[in-house]
Amino acid sequence: MKQKAWVVSFLILGGILFLFTCAKVVRQTSEFRFTERIPFVKETNFVAHKSYVFYGVFSSDGTYLATGSADRTVRLWQTKNWQQVGEIQETYSQIWGMPLAFSSDDRYVVYGAYDTLVLWDMREKRILAKKKGHHGGIQTIKKAEDMVVSGGSDGFVRLWRLPDLSLVKERKISSREIWSVAYDPQKRVIVAGGEDGSISVFTFPELVPIYTTKEHLLPVEYVSVAPGGKIFASGGGEGVIFLWDEMSATPLKALRGHVGAVLVVTFLDDTYLVSGGEDDMILFWDWRQEKIVGMENVGSDVMALQYDPVSKKIFVGTRQGDVHIWRFQ
Numbered sequence: 001m002k003q004k005a006w007v008v009s010f011l012i013l014g015g016i017l018f019l020f021t022c023a024k025v026v027r028q029t030s031e032f033r034f035t036e037r038i039p040f041v042k043e044t045n046f047v048a049h050k051s052y053v054f055y056g057v058f059s060s061d062g063t064y065l066a067t068g069s070a071d072r073t074v075r076l077w078q079t080k081n082w083q084q085v086g087e088i089q090e091t092y093s094q095i096w097g098m099p100l101a102f103s104s105d106d107r108y109v110v111y112g113a114y115d116t117l118v119l120w121d122m123r124e125k126r127i128l129a130k131k132k133g134h135h136g137g138i139q140t141i142k143k144a145e146d147m148v149v150s151g152g153s154d155g156f157v158r159l160w161r162l163p164d165l166s167l168v169k170e171r172k173i174s175s176r177e178i179w180s181v182a183y184d185p186q187k188r189v190i191v192a193g194g195e196d197g198s199i200s201v202f203t204f205p206e207l208v209p210i211y212t213t214k215e216h217l218l219p220v221e222y223v224s225v226a227p228g229g230k231i232f233a234s235g236g237g238e239g240v241i242f243l244w245d246e247m248s249a250t251p252l253k254a255l256r257g258h259v260g261a262v263l264v265v266t267f268l269d270d271t272y273l274v275s276g277g278e279d280d281m282i283l284f285w286d287w288r289q290e291k292i293v294g295m296e297n298v299g300s301d302v303m304a305l306q307y308d309p310v311s312k313k314i315f316v317g318t319r320q321g322d323v324h325i326w327r328f329q
Helices: 002-030
Strands: 040-047 053-058 064-069 073-078 084-089 100-102 108-113 116-121 126-132 138-144 147-152 156-161 166-172 178-184 189-194 199-203 209-213 220-225 231-236 240-245 253-256 262-267 272-277 281-286 291-297 302-308 313-318 322-328
Touching: 053 100, 053 313, 053 322, 064 100, 064 108, 064 313, 073 108, 108 138, 116 138, 147 178, 147 189, 156 178, 189 220, 189 231, 231 262, 231 272, 240 262, 262 302, 272 302, 281 302
Parallel strands: 053 302, 100 138, 138 178, 178 220, 220 262
Antiparallel strands: 040 322, 053 064, 064 073, 073 084, 100 108, 108 116, 116 126, 138 147, 147 156, 156 166, 178 189, 189 199, 199 209, 220 231, 231 240, 240 253, 262 272, 272 281, 281 291, 302 313, 313 322
8 A cells, every 4th residue: 555655646746747847848938039149020919800810911012911810801901000901801601711812913802701712902992703712611822923822621722813713723632621822933833731731732833743742740731932932841730840842752851849730831031931830839940950049929829920021021810819020130
Protein backbone atom coordinates (compact mmCIF):
# COMPACT_ATOMS: atom_id res chain seq x y z
CA MET A 1 0.00 0.00 0.00
CA LYS A 2 2.82 2.37 0.87
CA GLN A 3 4.51 1.66 -2.43
CA LYS A 4 1.23 2.27 -4.26
CA ALA A 5 0.70 5.53 -2.37
CA TRP A 6 4.27 6.61 -3.19
CA VAL A 7 3.69 5.90 -6.89
CA VAL A 8 0.45 7.90 -6.87
CA SER A 9 2.16 10.81 -5.12
CA PHE A 10 5.02 10.70 -7.60
CA LEU A 11 2.59 10.78 -10.53
CA ILE A 12 0.67 13.69 -9.04
CA LEU A 13 3.88 15.65 -8.43
CA GLY A 14 5.04 14.91 -11.97
CA GLY A 15 1.72 16.10 -13.34
CA ILE A 16 1.95 19.36 -11.39
CA LEU A 17 5.48 19.97 -12.64
CA PHE A 18 4.37 19.22 -16.22
CA LEU A 19 1.45 21.67 -16.01
CA PHE A 20 3.72 24.32 -14.49
CA THR A 21 6.21 23.88 -17.33
CA CYS A 22 3.47 24.13 -19.94
CA ALA A 23 2.09 27.25 -18.26
CA LYS A 24 5.49 28.90 -18.49
CA VAL A 25 5.69 28.11 -22.21
CA VAL A 26 2.22 29.53 -22.84
CA ARG A 27 3.02 32.73 -20.93
CA GLN A 28 6.23 33.20 -22.89
CA THR A 29 4.57 32.79 -26.28
CA SER A 30 1.69 35.05 -25.21
CA GLU A 31 4.01 38.04 -24.99
CA PHE A 32 4.76 40.15 -28.04
CA ARG A 33 8.48 40.38 -28.63
CA PHE A 34 11.14 40.45 -31.31
CA THR A 35 14.38 38.55 -30.92
CA GLU A 36 16.39 41.13 -32.83
CA ARG A 37 16.01 44.51 -34.51
CA ILE A 38 13.36 43.71 -37.14
CA PRO A 39 11.50 46.32 -39.26
CA PHE A 40 7.90 45.54 -38.25
CA VAL A 41 5.67 48.17 -36.63
CA LYS A 42 2.13 47.68 -35.30
CA GLU A 43 -0.04 50.36 -36.92
CA THR A 44 -3.56 49.76 -35.58
CA ASN A 45 -6.23 47.23 -34.74
CA PHE A 46 -10.01 47.53 -34.76
CA VAL A 47 -13.22 45.50 -34.73
CA ALA A 48 -14.17 44.97 -38.37
CA HIS A 49 -16.92 42.32 -38.31
CA LYS A 50 -19.44 40.64 -36.02
CA SER A 51 -18.02 37.20 -36.73
CA TYR A 52 -14.92 35.46 -38.13
CA VAL A 53 -12.81 37.46 -40.56
CA PHE A 54 -11.97 34.65 -42.98
CA TYR A 55 -10.56 36.65 -45.89
CA GLY A 56 -8.96 39.97 -46.77
CA VAL A 57 -7.32 41.40 -49.85
CA PHE A 58 -5.71 44.72 -50.80
CA SER A 59 -6.40 46.54 -54.04
CA SER A 60 -3.38 46.58 -56.37
CA ASP A 61 -2.60 50.25 -55.56
CA GLY A 62 -2.94 49.70 -51.81
CA THR A 63 -5.80 52.20 -51.50
CA TYR A 64 -8.44 49.74 -50.29
CA LEU A 65 -8.71 46.64 -48.16
CA ALA A 66 -11.70 44.34 -48.66
CA THR A 67 -12.59 41.92 -45.85
CA GLY A 68 -14.96 38.95 -45.98
CA SER A 69 -16.60 37.47 -42.91
CA ALA A 70 -18.88 34.75 -41.62
CA ASP A 71 -21.32 37.58 -40.74
CA ARG A 72 -22.17 37.44 -44.49
CA THR A 73 -20.70 40.81 -45.36
CA VAL A 74 -17.84 42.13 -47.45
CA ARG A 75 -16.58 45.45 -46.11
CA LEU A 76 -14.34 47.97 -47.86
CA TRP A 77 -11.81 50.06 -45.94
CA GLN A 78 -9.63 53.01 -46.94
CA THR A 79 -6.09 52.15 -45.92
CA LYS A 80 -5.04 55.77 -45.32
CA ASN A 81 -7.33 56.13 -42.29
CA TRP A 82 -9.05 52.72 -41.95
CA GLN A 83 -12.51 54.20 -42.40
CA GLN A 84 -15.18 51.89 -43.77
CA VAL A 85 -16.32 53.14 -47.18
CA GLY A 86 -18.59 50.34 -48.33
CA GLU A 87 -20.45 47.20 -47.35
CA ILE A 88 -21.97 44.35 -49.34
CA GLN A 89 -24.49 42.12 -47.57
CA GLU A 90 -25.61 38.62 -48.49
CA THR A 91 -28.52 36.56 -47.13
CA TYR A 92 -27.54 32.92 -47.68
CA SER A 93 -28.45 30.71 -44.73
CA GLN A 94 -25.18 28.86 -44.08
CA ILE A 95 -22.52 30.16 -41.70
CA TRP A 96 -19.82 30.61 -44.32
CA GLY A 97 -16.85 32.84 -44.92
CA MET A 98 -16.80 35.06 -47.99
CA PRO A 99 -13.61 34.56 -50.06
CA LEU A 100 -12.84 37.48 -52.33
CA ALA A 101 -10.41 39.07 -54.78
CA PHE A 102 -9.97 42.37 -56.60
CA SER A 103 -9.74 42.32 -60.38
CA SER A 104 -6.36 43.29 -61.84
CA ASP A 105 -7.56 46.85 -62.55
CA ASP A 106 -9.34 47.17 -59.16
CA ARG A 107 -12.61 47.88 -60.97
CA TYR A 108 -14.36 44.83 -59.53
CA VAL A 109 -14.52 42.78 -56.36
CA VAL A 110 -15.28 39.10 -56.91
CA TYR A 111 -16.53 37.23 -53.88
CA GLY A 112 -18.11 33.93 -52.93
CA ALA A 113 -21.59 33.95 -51.36
CA TYR A 114 -21.66 30.31 -50.25
CA ASP A 115 -21.88 28.47 -53.61
CA THR A 116 -22.37 31.55 -55.83
CA LEU A 117 -19.67 33.67 -57.45
CA VAL A 118 -20.60 37.38 -57.41
CA LEU A 119 -19.10 40.34 -59.31
CA TRP A 120 -19.39 43.74 -57.59
CA ASP A 121 -18.69 46.95 -59.54
CA MET A 122 -16.65 49.37 -57.40
CA ARG A 123 -17.68 52.43 -59.45
CA GLU A 124 -21.38 51.73 -59.78
CA LYS A 125 -21.69 50.16 -56.32
CA ARG A 126 -23.83 47.29 -57.54
CA ILE A 127 -23.77 43.62 -58.49
CA LEU A 128 -23.13 43.06 -62.20
CA ALA A 129 -23.05 39.27 -62.45
CA LYS A 130 -23.68 36.07 -60.53
CA LYS A 131 -22.74 32.48 -61.36
CA LYS A 132 -23.03 29.20 -59.52
CA GLY A 133 -19.44 28.56 -58.56
CA HIS A 134 -18.97 25.32 -56.61
CA HIS A 135 -21.39 22.74 -55.31
CA GLY A 136 -21.24 22.76 -51.52
CA GLY A 137 -19.50 26.12 -51.23
CA ILE A 138 -16.65 28.31 -52.53
CA GLN A 139 -13.59 28.04 -50.29
CA THR A 140 -11.04 30.31 -51.96
CA ILE A 141 -10.68 32.92 -54.75
CA LYS A 142 -7.50 34.50 -56.17
CA LYS A 143 -6.95 36.81 -59.13
CA ALA A 144 -4.94 35.52 -62.06
CA GLU A 145 -4.37 38.12 -64.81
CA ASP A 146 -7.77 38.90 -66.40
CA MET A 147 -9.40 36.01 -64.57
CA VAL A 148 -9.99 34.67 -61.08
CA VAL A 149 -9.28 31.13 -59.94
CA SER A 150 -11.55 29.48 -57.38
CA GLY A 151 -11.48 26.28 -55.35
CA GLY A 152 -14.44 24.67 -53.69
CA SER A 153 -15.98 21.97 -51.56
CA ASP A 154 -16.61 19.89 -54.69
CA GLY A 155 -12.87 19.32 -55.24
CA PHE A 156 -12.75 21.45 -58.41
CA VAL A 157 -10.43 24.28 -59.40
CA ARG A 158 -12.11 26.66 -61.87
CA LEU A 159 -11.00 29.65 -63.93
CA TRP A 160 -13.48 32.49 -64.56
CA ARG A 161 -13.07 35.36 -66.99
CA LEU A 162 -13.97 38.91 -65.95
CA PRO A 163 -16.26 40.78 -66.07
CA ASP A 164 -18.90 38.29 -67.30
CA LEU A 165 -17.79 35.43 -65.02
CA SER A 166 -17.71 33.02 -67.95
CA LEU A 167 -16.17 29.64 -67.11
CA VAL A 168 -12.85 29.25 -68.95
CA LYS A 169 -11.51 25.98 -67.60
CA GLU A 170 -12.05 23.54 -64.77
CA ARG A 171 -10.32 20.51 -63.31
CA LYS A 172 -11.35 18.05 -60.64
CA ILE A 173 -8.28 17.52 -58.49
CA SER A 174 -9.66 15.97 -55.31
CA SER A 175 -12.59 14.01 -53.91
CA ARG A 176 -12.47 16.39 -50.95
CA GLU A 177 -12.49 20.17 -50.42
CA ILE A 178 -9.98 22.61 -51.96
CA TRP A 179 -9.13 25.07 -49.20
CA SER A 180 -6.58 27.40 -50.80
CA VAL A 181 -5.18 28.38 -54.21
CA ALA A 182 -2.36 30.70 -55.25
CA TYR A 183 -1.14 32.04 -58.60
CA ASP A 184 2.44 32.74 -59.72
CA PRO A 185 2.40 35.30 -62.59
CA GLN A 186 6.13 34.80 -63.29
CA LYS A 187 5.98 31.06 -63.91
CA ARG A 188 2.26 31.10 -64.76
CA VAL A 189 1.33 28.22 -62.51
CA ILE A 190 -1.49 27.62 -60.02
CA VAL A 191 -0.92 25.93 -56.67
CA ALA A 192 -3.80 24.29 -54.82
CA GLY A 193 -4.05 22.58 -51.44
CA GLY A 194 -6.89 21.13 -49.47
CA GLU A 195 -8.57 18.83 -47.05
CA ASP A 196 -6.87 15.61 -48.14
CA GLY A 197 -3.40 17.03 -47.33
CA SER A 198 -2.21 17.06 -50.94
CA ILE A 199 -0.70 19.90 -52.97
CA SER A 200 -1.24 20.15 -56.74
CA VAL A 201 0.59 22.39 -59.20
CA PHE A 202 -0.90 23.21 -62.64
CA THR A 203 -0.08 25.29 -65.67
CA PHE A 204 -2.10 28.47 -66.23
CA PRO A 205 -4.51 28.78 -67.97
CA GLU A 206 -4.54 25.24 -69.37
CA LEU A 207 -4.72 23.57 -65.94
CA VAL A 208 -2.36 20.84 -67.10
CA PRO A 209 -1.00 18.97 -64.03
CA ILE A 210 2.70 19.40 -63.25
CA TYR A 211 2.65 17.28 -60.11
CA THR A 212 0.61 16.33 -57.04
CA THR A 213 2.32 15.53 -53.76
CA LYS A 214 1.31 14.79 -50.19
CA GLU A 215 3.79 15.85 -47.54
CA HIS A 216 1.38 17.23 -44.95
CA LEU A 217 -0.11 14.77 -42.46
CA LEU A 218 -3.28 16.85 -42.06
CA PRO A 219 -5.20 19.23 -44.37
CA VAL A 220 -3.37 21.97 -46.26
CA GLU A 221 -4.93 25.11 -44.82
CA TYR A 222 -3.17 27.69 -47.02
CA VAL A 223 -0.74 28.13 -49.90
CA SER A 224 1.17 31.30 -50.83
CA VAL A 225 3.64 32.17 -53.61
CA ALA A 226 6.78 34.23 -52.96
CA PRO A 227 6.86 37.72 -54.60
CA GLY A 228 9.48 36.71 -57.14
CA GLY A 229 7.76 33.43 -57.92
CA LYS A 230 9.35 29.97 -58.14
CA ILE A 231 8.95 29.37 -54.37
CA PHE A 232 5.71 28.75 -52.50
CA ALA A 233 4.75 27.95 -48.93
CA SER A 234 2.08 25.64 -47.55
CA GLY A 235 0.65 25.67 -44.04
CA GLY A 236 -0.74 22.46 -42.61
CA GLY A 237 -3.09 21.30 -39.91
CA GLU A 238 -0.22 19.58 -38.11
CA GLY A 239 1.47 22.95 -37.49
CA VAL A 240 4.22 22.75 -40.13
CA ILE A 241 5.03 25.24 -42.92
CA PHE A 242 6.73 23.66 -45.93
CA LEU A 243 8.65 25.70 -48.50
CA TRP A 244 8.65 24.34 -52.04
CA ASP A 245 10.23 24.84 -55.42
CA GLU A 246 7.29 25.00 -57.83
CA MET A 247 8.91 22.49 -60.16
CA SER A 248 9.79 19.94 -57.46
CA ALA A 249 7.51 17.65 -55.46
CA THR A 250 9.95 17.57 -52.53
CA PRO A 251 9.89 20.40 -49.94
CA LEU A 252 12.99 22.58 -49.55
CA LYS A 253 12.49 23.50 -45.89
CA ALA A 254 10.17 22.84 -42.96
CA LEU A 255 9.33 25.62 -40.46
CA ARG A 256 7.99 24.55 -37.07
CA GLY A 257 6.80 27.08 -34.51
CA HIS A 258 3.01 26.98 -34.21
CA VAL A 259 1.13 24.85 -31.71
CA GLY A 260 -1.79 23.50 -33.73
CA ALA A 261 -2.81 24.23 -37.30
CA VAL A 262 -1.11 26.87 -39.43
CA LEU A 263 -4.17 28.61 -40.88
CA VAL A 264 -2.51 31.30 -43.05
CA VAL A 265 0.94 32.17 -44.37
CA THR A 266 2.27 34.88 -46.68
CA PHE A 267 5.63 36.05 -48.00
CA LEU A 268 6.80 39.65 -47.56
CA ASP A 269 9.99 39.46 -49.65
CA ASP A 270 12.90 37.12 -50.30
CA THR A 271 13.75 37.02 -46.57
CA TYR A 272 10.65 37.43 -44.43
CA LEU A 273 7.45 35.45 -44.11
CA VAL A 274 4.48 35.81 -41.73
CA SER A 275 2.20 33.04 -40.51
CA GLY A 276 -0.85 32.76 -38.27
CA GLY A 277 -2.53 29.83 -36.58
CA GLU A 278 -5.14 28.44 -34.26
CA ASP A 279 -2.72 29.06 -31.37
CA ASP A 280 -3.65 32.81 -31.64
CA MET A 281 -0.10 33.60 -32.72
CA ILE A 282 1.38 35.69 -35.52
CA LEU A 283 4.91 34.50 -36.21
CA PHE A 284 7.45 36.56 -38.17
CA TRP A 285 10.04 34.37 -39.88
CA ASP A 286 13.39 34.74 -41.54
CA TRP A 287 12.48 31.84 -43.78
CA ARG A 288 15.88 31.45 -45.38
CA GLN A 289 17.51 30.98 -41.98
CA GLU A 290 14.49 28.97 -40.76
CA LYS A 291 14.06 30.99 -37.58
CA ILE A 292 11.36 32.99 -35.83
CA VAL A 293 12.36 36.64 -35.42
CA GLY A 294 9.20 37.95 -33.76
CA MET A 295 5.74 37.01 -32.53
CA GLU A 296 2.49 38.38 -31.17
CA ASN A 297 -0.52 36.81 -29.51
CA VAL A 298 -3.70 38.44 -30.89
CA GLY A 299 -6.06 36.62 -28.52
CA SER A 300 -7.94 34.64 -31.17
CA ASP A 301 -7.35 32.27 -34.08
CA VAL A 302 -5.57 34.01 -36.96
CA MET A 303 -7.90 33.28 -39.88
CA ALA A 304 -6.72 35.72 -42.58
CA LEU A 305 -3.40 37.25 -43.59
CA GLN A 306 -2.39 39.39 -46.58
CA TYR A 307 0.49 41.69 -47.49
CA ASP A 308 0.39 44.75 -49.74
CA PRO A 309 3.83 45.47 -51.28
CA VAL A 310 2.77 49.01 -52.27
CA SER A 311 1.80 50.35 -48.85
CA LYS A 312 3.97 47.77 -47.01
CA LYS A 313 1.00 46.90 -44.80
CA ILE A 314 0.27 43.48 -43.34
CA PHE A 315 -3.38 42.62 -42.67
CA VAL A 316 -4.40 40.06 -40.04
CA GLY A 317 -8.01 38.94 -39.49
CA THR A 318 -9.15 36.92 -36.47
CA ARG A 319 -11.93 34.60 -35.36
CA GLN A 320 -13.25 37.34 -33.04
CA GLY A 321 -13.83 39.68 -36.00
CA ASP A 322 -10.83 41.91 -35.30
CA VAL A 323 -8.39 43.32 -37.83
CA HIS A 324 -4.74 44.00 -36.95
CA ILE A 325 -2.53 46.08 -39.24
CA TRP A 326 1.26 45.93 -39.28
CA ARG A 327 3.70 47.92 -41.39
CA PHE A 328 6.86 46.43 -42.86
CA GLN A 329 9.41 49.27 -42.92
